[in-house]
Amino acid sequence: MWLKEDAFFPTDVEFPHSDRTEEEGNNEPEDEKIKGYPNTLLFGSMVHKMCEWMSEEQSAEDVLAHVLAEPMFSELRDYGEEAVRLVRALWQNTEFIAKLKSSKNTKREWSFLAPLSDSVFLEGVVDLLLEDENGAYHLYDYKTNQVKDIDGDFSESIAIIKENYRLQLQWYALAIEKLLNKPVVSAQLVLVRINQIIEIPLSPEELNSAHKEALSLALSMETGQNIADYGKNTGKHCEYCPYRDICLNESERGIPVENHIPT
Ligand code: SF4
Known part of the structure; x- marks a missing residue:
């Protein structure tokens, strides 16, 4: 069973021309x-x-x-x-650039396919991977999500984005360690809209739990395939889903076919 990057479609990005409210x-x-x-x-x-x-x-x-x-x-x-x-x-961003400059091995847009178990594989693309002077890796993932502020405070929106992408980066960290046989000591979301870098926790407990979640998700996907029941979870996120045309019926789609995202 392959877990693919498609699982991490953004859920709240907006294009600049839609920034204004009604x-x-x-x-x-x-x-x-x-x-x-x-x-x-x-x-x-x-x-x-x-x-x-x-x-x-x-x-x-x-x-x-x-x-x-x-x-x-x-x-x-x-x-x-x-x-x-x-x-x-x-x-x-001087801190970010300093890390980039001091990297002794830099990978950008690095595609990988890594085993998370004998039968579960993770496929993804790492935006930026830096190797420090100790041979440890630092993982960066650019996100262009809108970050909403409440009276100048972005913390609520950041917390939601962080949770939305936590598993992605933890799985990537597991995959990189497996493939490159070196530790991944930090994983960061780069919130490009507000030029902030957010750390995702990579403690052994967090990674262990993320690993279990990956295997459990793969198992439920496999079961879903076998019984043709994927536990459909419709919502706003379906607008970005590449499987929408085969998954949703006409009333669930709610928008004309010609406006669908090309798959
Ligand atoms: S279109 Fe179907 S598969 Fe895609 S996110 Fe929505 S419910 Fe899930």
């Missing part, structure tokens, strides 16, 4: 907002690509030009300025 004048028709969702994912992909390509030798504008030259991102030209702002801010 009260503030965001009166787009409902279907226009829905049409924006594929672009939301694309915007996240563009920022990821820019983070992957950023270096001291290139400005954020240069990197943007390279990224926009890729046909899949050409429709995002109007959002380039926002992407440059986010990536440039991250590149000015």
Whole structure:
């Protein structure tokens, strides 16, 4: 049984043009907002690509030009300025850049397939992996989720995002240790929208529990396949799910087929 990265689709990302609330004048028709969702994912992909390509030798504008030259991102030209702002801010995060510069072995967008047991495999892509002078690894995952603030306080939103992605990073840490045979001593979510880096706990107890959850999830997926019952859990997250067309009936989809995210 393979556990794939698809399990970690974002649940609350929004595209820049939808940032305003209805009260503030965001009166787009409902279907226009829905049409924006594929672009939301694309915007996240563009920022990821820019983070992957950023270096001291290139400005954020240069990197943007390279990224926009890729046909899949050409429709995002109007959002380039926002992407440059986010990536440039991250590149000015001195603590992050110091770690990047001192890495003796750096992997970016590193695809892997790792065994979590004899029969369970995890497939994923590590955004950034740094090896420190002691041979230990530090894992980073870029997230372009909106981080909502309440009177300038992001903590509630950060706590939700952290919990949403905790298992992903813990599973990645387990996979990397297995594949590279070296310890992963830290795992971080890079919240690009607010230029904050959030630590995910990697204690032996946490990793042990995450490992058990992975095996249990794989078992329930296998059982679901065998009896053709996946314990459907419909909700807002279905908007991002690549299996929606085969999973949801027409009334559950709630939006016209032509507006679905291409799979
Ligand atoms: S579309 Fe189906 S498989 Fe996808 S998240 Fe929704 S309920 Fe789960």
